[in-house]
Amino acid sequence: MATSYLSIHRITFACAITFAISIGQAGAQTPTQISPAIRNFDWEDATSKAAAPQLLSQTGLYRNIGNKATRAISDTSVVLFQVNSALWSDGSHKERFISLLPGTRIVPTDTSHFTFPNGAVLIKNFLIDTVYGDNSGNSRIFVETRFLNFRSGPSGNKWSGLTYRWLRDQSDAVLVHPDSGLDYTHNVVLNGARVGKRWRYPSSNDCTQCHKGDETTYRGSLGFITPQLNRVINGTNQLQSLFARGILSANPVAGKPNAHRWYAITDTATLEQRTRSYFASNCSHCHGNNVMHGQAKQDFDYFTANKRIIYQYDSTFQGDPLGAWVGMPSMSGGDLKWLVQPGHPDSSVILAKMKFRMDDHLSYSNVDQMPPLATSQPDSAAIALIEQWICSLQPGTTCNKLPWLPDETFWAEAEDPASIRSQGNLKNQAFQPAMRRGQLSVPAHIAAAGRVELMDYLGRKITLVPQGRGQFLIPQALTPGIYFLVAGSHRVSLNYIP
Numbered sequence: 329m330a331t332s333y334l335s336i337h338r339i340t341f342a343c344a345i346t347f348a349i350s351i352g353q354a355g356a357q358t359p360t361q362i363s364p365a366i367r368n369f370d371w372e373d374a375t376s377k378a379a380a381p382q383l384l385s386q387t388g389l390y391r392n393i394g395n396k397a398t399r400a401i402s403d404t405s406v407v408l409f410q411v412n413s414a415l416w417s418d419g420s421h422k423e424r425f426i427s428l429l430p431g432t433r434i435v436p437t438d439t440s441h442f443t444f445p446n447g448a449v450l451i452k453n454f455l456i457d458t459v460y461g462d463n464s465g466n467s468r469i470f471v472e473t474r475f476l477n478f479r480s481g482p483s484g485n486k487w488s489g490l491t492y493r494w495l496r497d498q499s500d501a502v503l504v505h506p507d508s509g510l511d512y513t514h515n516v517v518l519n520g521a522r523v524g525k526r527w528r529y530p531s532s533n534d535c536t537q538c539h540k541g542d543e544t545t546y547r548g549s550l551g552f553i554t555p556q557l558n559r560v561i562n563g564t565n566q567l568q569s570l571f572a573r574g575i576l577s578a579n580p581v582a583g584k585p586n587a588h589r590w591y592a593i594t595d596t597a598t599l600e601q602r603t604r605s606y607f608a609s610n611c612s613h614c615h616g617n618n619v620m621h622g623q624a625k626q627d628f629d630y631f632t633a634n635k636r637i638i639y640q641y642d643s644t645f646q647g648d649p650l651g652a653w654v655g656m657p658s659m660s661g662g663d664l665k666w667l668v669q670p671g672h673p674d675s676s677v678i679l680a681k682m683k684f685r686m687d688d689h690l691s692y693s694n695v696d697q698m699p700p701l702a703t704s705q706p707d708s709a710a711i712a713l714i715e716q717w718i719c720s721l722q723p724g725t726t727c728n729k730l731p732w733l734p735d736e737t738f739w740a741e742a743e744d745p746a747s748i749r750s751q752g753n754l755k756n757q758a759f760q761p762a763m764r765r766g767q768l769s770v771p772a773h774i775a776a777a778g779r780v781e782l783m784d785y786l787g788r789k790i791t792l793v794p795q796g797r798g799q800f801l802i803p804q805a806l807t808p809g810i811y812f813l814v815a816g817s818h819r820v821s822l823n824y825i826p
Contacts, residue, residue: 359391359402359403359404360388360389360391360402360403361388361403361405362387362388362389362403362405362406362427362449363381363386363387363388365379365380365381365387366380366381366387366388366449366475366477366490367429367447367449367477368447368477368479369475369477369488369490370479370488371488371489371506371532371533371535371536372488377506377507377532380490380503380506381503382502382503383492383500383501383502383503384473384492384494384500384501384502384503385500385501387475387492388402388403389401389402389403389406389451389473390402393499393500394499394500396498401425403427405427405428405429405430406425406426406427406451407425407426407427407570407573407575408423408424408425409424409425409426409552409557409566409570410424410557410559410561410566411424411551411556411557411609412555412556412557412558412559412589412590412591412592412595412605412609413556413590413591413592413593413605413606413608413609413610414592414609415550415551415609415610416610416699416703416707416710417454417702417703418525418526418527418703418704418705418738419456419705420454420455420456420471421454421455421456421457421468422452422453422454422455423452423453423455424450424451424452424551425450425451425452426448426449426450426451426552426575427448427449427451428445428447428448428449428574428575429445429446429447429448432445432446432447432448433445433574433575433576433577434448434552434575434576434577435576435577435578436554436567436576436577436578436580437554437580438554438580438581438584438587438588439553439554439555439588440547440553440554440555441547441553442547442549442552442553444478444480444485444549445478445480446478446479446480446481447477447478447479448477448478449475449476449477449478450475450476450477450549450551450552451473451474451475451476452473452474452476453470453472453473454470454471454472454473454474455468455469455470455471456468456469456471456514456516456525456527457516458514458515458516458517459516459517460516460517460518460519460525467517469494469496469498470494470498470501471493471494471514471527472491472492472493472494472501472527472529473491473492473494473501474489474490474491474492474530474535475489475490475491476488476489476535476539476549477489478548478549486548487535487536487539487548487549488532488535489530489532489534489535489536489539490503490504490506490532491503491504491509491529491530491535492504493510493512493529504529504530504531505531506531506532506533507531507532507533508531509528509529509530509531509533509534510528510529511526511527511528511529512526512527512528512529513525513526513527513740513742514527515742518739522742523739523740523741523742524739524740524741524742525738525739525740526704526705526738526739526740528701528702528704530702534701534702537701538550538613538614538701547613550609550613554567554580554581554587554588554589555588555589555590555605555608556590556609557570558581558587558588558589559589565579565581567579567580567581568582590604590605590608590609591605592605593606593709593710593713594709599713599716599717599720600717602713603713603714603717606710606713606714610699610710611698611699614699668718668721669718670718670721670722671718671719671721671722671725671727671728672718672722672728673714673715673718673719673727673728673729674728674729674730675728676718678698678714679711679714679715679718681696681697681698682698682706682707682710682711682714683706683711683732684696684697684706685697685703685704685705685706685738686704704738705738706738711732715727715729715732763802766801766802766803767795767799767800767801767802768782768792768799768800768801768802768813769798769799769800770798770799770800770813770815771798772797772798774798774815774816774818775797775798775815776798777815777816777818778815778816778818779814779815779816780792780794780800780813780814780815781813781814781815782802782811782812782813782814783811783812783813783814790802790804790806790811791803791804
């Protein structure tokens with residue numbers, strides 16, 4: 329990414345007003361505004377999905393998107409913000425923005441429930457280093473931009489999400505179909521060798537798995553809440569800057585020196601503060617008292633100031649008699665009994681699930697790994713933190729901890745850019761089709777067993793011209809996405825990556 333672009337995002341938050349004005353004036357193009365199709369997007373409405381811009385350049389977010397030297401945020405309502413404890417996303421780097429319609433404000437509280445106005449949009453860019461472990465920024469590229477919009481009305485309040493996949497040449501980003509999402513493999517360099525970094529571009533339905541809240545009973549915004557925003561940037565509290573910028577109707581921590589805030593793993597804070605913050609930011613949107621789904625017997629939230637991390641469990645009481653927010657696992661932990669066993673990280677279910685990852689992109693229903701979706705790479709720094717914390721719960725004893733190195737299940741073979749590959753729960757090892765440059769290959773004995781059909785995600789058939797011995801010609805160009813191949817009793821999902 330070009331230096332001039334990075335410099336824009338290094339502007340301090342205290343200069344947000346100047347930033348917004350400058351990006352509106354710079355360059356020859358008139359500033360644009362985020363498309364109404366983005367602000368009004370409804371993931372449950374077919375007309376709304378059909379109207380979604382097909383390219384990121386059509387959303388109104390960026391000016392000169394195809395020119396790295398002059399690319400910049402165009403909509404002057406878009407404001408940069410930072411969080412204290414970032415959600416783990418397989419080691420990616422993130423940029424976060426919020427945009428409101430003119431004349432609207434967010435009504436905050438000092439905990440997690442904000443009242444968002446209609447048309448509010450949260451925006452997040454994901455970037456990865458194409459040379460793994462290179463933090464210089466020299467190999468960093470955009471891979472994804474997500475929009476999450478809030479709509480309020482007579483039928484209720486809800487969040488809807490759209491995501492765009494950046495092209496490798498960084499010239500633009502293409503819409504990922506809201507119904508199917510996309511499992512992708514990015515080619516990166518690891519220890520001098522080219523490997524594949526797995527990546528999930530979520531469908532709109534995937535977004536609702538975490539952003540279910542209506543902001544009245546349940547929260548749907550995970551990052552734009554007080555404990556995440558409560559931080560000092562360039563001498564000014566970010567919440568005060570957001571209030572001054574007109575994003576918030578008030579500063580929710582004004583006069584509250586002990587207001588809640590979360591901490592990053594690397595912050596100067598107590599072990600318990602950093603541990604609770606990690607659980608709160610990564611787990612509490614599914615595991616807590618005020619969530620719409622998930623297992624809430626373990627309350628990982630951080631809003632009860634006098635709650636300590638306790639690990640006892642009373643089988644008669646069917647809970648923790650001391651009100652602990654970490655207790656007995658509510659889902660199977662295999663041979664491990666305790667969610668947290670003091671002094672024994674290797675016997676604690678929570679750590680075992682943090683270390684484990686499934687082989688397939690789409691195995692999101694499997695609760696053997698945590699989080700169960702949108703990650704195929706363990707968070708090594710968090711694992712080290714939680715190990716240290718579990719050991720600290722039984723002071724004065726030798727910590728029972730086995731050496732752990734992350735396995736390589738999250739790396740795949742580097743992808744042929746013109747290849748297609750089977751994915752997910754529909755994958756059948758005995759049925760391995762391949763598509764390259766308009767040619768579909770199916771094992772001959774499978775092709776002979778029944779009629780071979782290729783369909784898109786809407787069930788529309790793709791024309792196939794038999795060439796004999798399981799070889800087929802596809803006389804039309806295919807767009808990126810998920811396709812379904814049927815041959816006799818066999819069915820497999822195919823993820824086409826151009």
